[in-house]
Amino acid sequence: MFTLDQLRCFTAVAEELHFGRAAEVLRMTQPPLSRQIQRLEEHVGVVLLERDNRRVALTEAGRAFLREARSILASAERAPETAREIAAGSSGVLRIGFTAASTYSVLGTLLTRIDEQLPGVQVELEELVTQNQRDGVISGTLDLGIARPPFDPAVFGVRRLFTEDLMLVVPTGHPLADAGEPPTAAQLGAQALILPDSGKAWYFYDLAVRVLPIDHARVVHTVSQIATIVTLVAARRGISFVPASARVLGIKGVTYIPLGPAAEGIVELDAIWNRASTNPALHRALSVIHAASEVL
Known part of the structure; x- marks a missing residue:
């Protein structure tokens, strides 16, 4: 395999088209420079430079090889700095999972802050339910989740991002919309209900049945x-x-009604990560998340 020194020698000769001047640029003598070019051509298996006592010229293969050689040398020069940036967490990839409902509240603000404070970090997003985020964080396919509690603190690092009220949503003009106070159990029991799916949307289902008198015979x-x-x-x-943040959807024809003290601040959203993760970009992002969670 050819070496970086051989590529530097070839590039210098190709740019100067003169062995003597190339040797001066490289601060070496001509004989070792010539040997490096010969070894390079032997490794590549083609003639890269046509030379005689009067001139040096690139062959067609040499011109093509020069483009690749410059690219390889540029990459080699960047590699140490890239490694230092990744080790410091100022570069790299951050894979984030999020629930659909998080887009109504914190996701946009959080991504903006990460972009502003860690511009060298590439963020990859994947919309997933909480269970799939848990699995991804544990397996390492995700670095960070934005999901619904609870989580095992022995496995996950957890930071509370946001809390909000659970609210009743009714059609505009519905009698409950004009009541001016939270609905009673009797009033709710007389209504046709649309419930979150207990399997796919278990978090909101559990909240609803925990704080409200749900008559499952009324579920349509x-x-x-x-x-x-x-x-x-x-x-x-x-x-x-x-959740109260659903109001940002801007869907017309509905009214949102407070459900009273029992439903205040009970909808929670957390950032989660694997405590064993060694991704430096994650640990830099966590400092951004900790600061952001104080103002979200």
Whole structure:
């Protein structure tokens, strides 16, 4: 295999088209320079330079090889700095998983802060439910998750990013929209309900049944996405329960109603990571996340 020294010798001769001047540039004598070019051509298996006593010229193969040689030398020169940047966490890749509902609240702000403070870090995003994020963080296919609790603190580092209220969403003009106070159990029990799916959207389902008197005989639809729930409510298919941040969806034809003290601040969103991770970009990003979580 050829060496970087051989590439530097070839590049100097190719640019100067004169062995004597190339030797001066390289601060060496001509005989070892000539030997380096000969060895390079032997490794490559083609003539790269045509030379006689009067002239030196690149062959067609030599011109093509010069482009590649310059690229290799440039990469070799960048490699140490790139390694130092990655080791310092100012460069590299950060793979982030997120729940769909996190886009209504913290995701955009968090990504902006990472871009501003770690411009050399490439962020890769993947929308996943919480369980798949847990699996990805444990296996190493994800560096960071933005997901719903709970998490095992022995495995995961956890930082609370955001808390918000669980709210009732009803069609515009619905009698509950004008009540001026949280609905009673009797009022909720008389309504057709759209519930989060207990399997795919278990977090919101668990919150709803924990704080509200749910009559499952009144459930007309179960769906997994918050946006779908609000859209069905706007279509007057029933009423439902969503995080307060769902209001940013801007879906017309619905009204959001507070559910009272029991539903205040109960919707939680966490940043999670593997405590055993050695990705320097993650550890730099965590400092950004810790600062951001104080103002989100």
